[in-house]
Amino acid sequence: MKSGTGSGYDLKAAAGLMLWLAGIMTSGYLSAQEDFIVIITGMLLAFGGYSMMYNREMSAGTWWVAGMVARILLIPVFPAWSDDVYRFFWDGSLTLAGNNPYGMLPADAIQAGVEVLTPQLFEKLNSQGYYTVYPPVGQLYFASASLAGDVENFAIWLRCLMIVTEGLIYGYLAFNRGVGPLSTKWLWLFFLNPLVIIEGTGNLHFEAVMISFLALSIHFYFRGKIRTSAAFLAISIGCKLLPTMLIPWFLFRTKGRNRITLLATLTGVGLAIFIPLWMDGALVSMLRSTDLYFRKFEFNAGIYFILREVGTYMTGYNLIQYLGPLLGVTALAINLLAAKKNVENSERSFFLYALTAWTAYLLLSTTVHPWYIISLVFLGAAAGRVYPLFWSFLAVLSYAHYSADFGRYESLFLWIEYITVLGLMAYEYQKAGHTTHPLQS
Numbered sequence: 001m002k003s004g005t006g007s008g009y010d011l012k013a014a015a016g017l018m019l020w021l022a023g024i025m026t027s028g029y030l031s032a033q034e035d036f037i038v039i040i041t042g043m044l045l046a047f048g049g050y051s052m053m054y055n056r057e058m059s060a061g062t063w064w065v066a067g068m069v070a071r072i073l074l075i076p077v078f079p080a081w082s083d084d085v086y087r088f089f090w091d092g093s094l095t096l097a098g099n100n101p102y103g104m105l106p107a108d109a110i111q112a113g114v115e116v117l118t119p120q121l122f123e124k125l126n127s128q129g130y131y132t133v134y135p136p137v138g139q140l141y142f143a144s145a146s147l148a149g150d151v152e153n154f155a156i157w158l159r160c161l162m163i164v165t166e167g168l169i170y171g172y173l174a175f176n177r178g179v180g181p182l183s184t185k186w187l188w189l190f191f192l193n194p195l196v197i198i199e200g201t202g203n204l205h206f207e208a209v210m211i212s213f214l215a216l217s218i219h220f221y222f223r224g225k226i227r228t229s230a231a232f233l234a235i236s237i238g239c240k241l242l243p244t245m246l247i248p249w250f251l252f253r254t255k256g257r258n259r260i261t262l263l264a265t266l267t268g269v270g271l272a273i274f275i276p277l278w279m280d281g282a283l284v285s286m287l288r289s290t291d292l293y294f295r296k297f298e299f300n301a302g303i304y305f306i307l308r309e310v311g312t313y314m315t316g317y318n319l320i321q322y323l324g325p326l327l328g329v330t331a332l333a334i335n336l337l338a339a340k341k342n343v344e345n346s347e348r349s350f351f352l353y354a355l356t357a358w359t360a361y362l363l364l365s366t367t368v369h370p371w372y373i374i375s376l377v378f379l380g381a382a383a384g385r386v387y388p389l390f391w392s393f394l395a396v397l398s399y400a401h402y403s404a405d406f407g408r409y410e411s412l413f414l415w416i417e418y419i420t421v422l423g424l425m426a427y428e429y430q431k432a433g434h435t436t437h438p439l440q441s
Helices: 011-030 036-052 060-073 084-096 106-112 119-123 136-146 151-174 184-191 194-202 207-221 226-239 242-253 256-273 282-295 303-315 320-341 347-363 370-383 387-402 407-434
Strands: none
Touching: 011 036, 011 060, 011 194, 036 194, 036 387, 060 151, 060 184, 060 194, 084 106, 084 119, 084 136, 084 151, 106 119, 136 151, 136 207, 136 226, 151 184, 151 194, 151 207, 184 370, 194 207, 194 370, 194 387, 207 226, 207 242, 207 370, 226 242, 226 256, 242 256, 242 320, 242 347, 303 320, 320 347, 347 370, 370 387, 387 407
């Protein structure tokens, strides 16, 4: 680890790494969803160390090993900030039992007598009343980890599978000059981000795997390997559906035979991946559950909460069933306009577009869990914008919602989060035409 100004070991970066690791271990081993003080303390330590490393030079080997060590040390921890792990295990166990997880409600699975799906496990689900929304690549990971036999061992094996995926992909990218205009530096800003590690590896949220395959897709696209790029894009979509929002840019920017190759490969691989959704009306079931995201769920939202209050004041009831789809359509319109306006076919151009589209999507969403920011950290670091890095810390303030002592301050924390993010975003975009790439300074 070298200093940014000369030879020798960089003591500040080394101290930052130690503080960063201490914060991640505190967050992983000592905190629970309702322990707001412990969560914030751990993340303050982790982000403090992370900021100390910000302008230091680190070799690819250094940051890759550091990121892998932090992830490996979290292997024994059972997810403490989210109960999604129970649905992951539920879906994986259904698949192993020969059932299609897209066509069976949890209550139906209990009646079907799947041995491992007990009433006790059913009570721990946060999604008892709707079909699964996790695409087939995610289901493949869940089924593989479910071979462990119980939810505790499932969590360990799923985490190992995720760590292997991230380790192989980012190791490959690190030693092949990465993707994006910043190459190695932006990769470590993402790979060592505390939220990415805690919410991805620690709490098993599949955005971490989705982004890994998306990174490979972008890497191969800008090296002229269109078919390989499209295949990895399809796999990324097979983890979570979100990368579909980036397809407009590829369609606008890819020309001639390359466009045909991209579309044919993306369609072919996509159809093969999503075969389970063509069976027994499973696609309709999944889309119905996905629709609930726009019409029912609300958490840590920005613009939506303001519109909700205005709507409630004017009508006397919550207008989420109308506001959710309307905001979704607005985000799509911003995406298409940004894709069409963005005329340069370059890595820098792509990341600026993708960051704009994904930011619009999150700002207009009715639900923004902290792990949703993982994708924005990836895009923001590559595009040279700092506000996603700040948001990755500020989003953790939303855990006040689960605290008996701090829940009353939830609205205050929400204002702090979004005013800070929007202020930084406006400042960075205003300065964009008058400065160099922010992360190159």
